[in-house]
Amino acid sequence: MTAYAYLVDDDDAIRDSLSWLLESRGVACQGYSSAEEFLAVWSPALAGCLVLDIRMDGMSGPELFDILRERGNKLPVIILTGHGDVPMAVSALKKGAFDFVEKPCNDNELANRVIEALKLDETQRLAASGNVSVNTLIDSLTTREQQVMERVLTGKLNKVIADELRISMRTVEVHRAKLFEKMGVRTAVELAQLLAGKRGGPG
Amino acid sequence: MTAYAYLVDDDDAIRDSLSWLLESRGVACQGYSSAEEFLAVWSPALAGCLVLDIRMDGMSGPELFDILRERGNKLPVIILTGHGDVPMAVSALKKGAFDFVEKPCNDNELANRVIEALKLDETQRLAASGNVSVNTLIDSLTTREQQVMERVLTGKLNKVIADELRISMRTVEVHRAKLFEKMGVRTAVELAQLLAGKRGGPG
DNA sequence: GCGGGCATTGCGGATTTCCACAATATGCGT
């Protein structure tokens, strides 16, 4: 699937200017003038990144962000925010947005962030699909994380894992969250599917 | 892996008598005189069924049952119970035990239950390991169950699935529980692994 | 010594999952 920078902003001038800037850096763009318009074409399989303005008529940027997040969006999201909306942008950051940029902004800085977001997306997609990269990902886990992962893959409850490894449940949660992050997954199902070709397992 | 009827009862006479009975019906048996003894050799990969007395010194039958259940035990469990312990046995039934039998009991009746439990275990193991049988399992699902399963496999939250299918979250839960039962799995991870050879998915 | 990574843990709160119990409606086969 072709990777695009998806530009969602109801200000035509800004969107066009951004599009021009990014395409001059070799980045393919697609523009949408409203959150609703983008949501209608969004799918979990999209590749690239999302550049999302906070203030829009109709559905706002944060609202779109939340909806996409609930639906399992994996595109890195860069928030465009005015000076007064930084708290809102920080909130999105805390919810997993890739970054935020205040308007008006330095052109090169924004383009660089977009390119970096595209790279991140590519890396995550590669990790999700390539067995060789999966081995690399597994090797990047600490011993503890690997032990937790093995048990997550057998469907055990956190408290059972905690009991077996003689650690607290909170620690299991910490390792679990970290290993999901390193493996580029959000759920145990995804992890199981990622490792489906690894029948021997990491153990 | 060889399937056994695992007999856990601290009464030697009963255990031996049971063992004799079942082996005369062609069922391989292994006996344990305490819950602790059996727990020490238990593994999720055991095949067969468990015949478990309620009242034992040290760890009780229900205690063992709960521990095994938490650890993902799949063996069907038949509870042996005295006349006064029926409520305890019923409680285990509600937690997923296969059946309970009151002592003293009709020999053929107990043997029949054990044989049936062994068959169930075999069926479940076959379902969990054979791609042909997996197709059969998928075909046994209702349309709604299949729709829910597709979305469970993408890691979506129940409330997101409910939104997409325009039904209540409770209904998603109902379908989810039913499809897990039909597919012979207990968790979404197990389901994902079961379907790992079905890259096209049920959709 | 300092910083970073790793491992561990607790607390509190929010969200999600799970399910017993209960109920209604529809369609189909006997």
Place this chain on the structure above:
DNA sequence: ACGCATATTGTGGAAATCCGCAATGCCCGC
């Protein structure tokens, strides 16, 4: 008409998951 399967929904409560915030300790490299 009756029974069964399927689909749907609500209530309430328990358990599990998730994570921010905070903290400590150990090891290793600079």
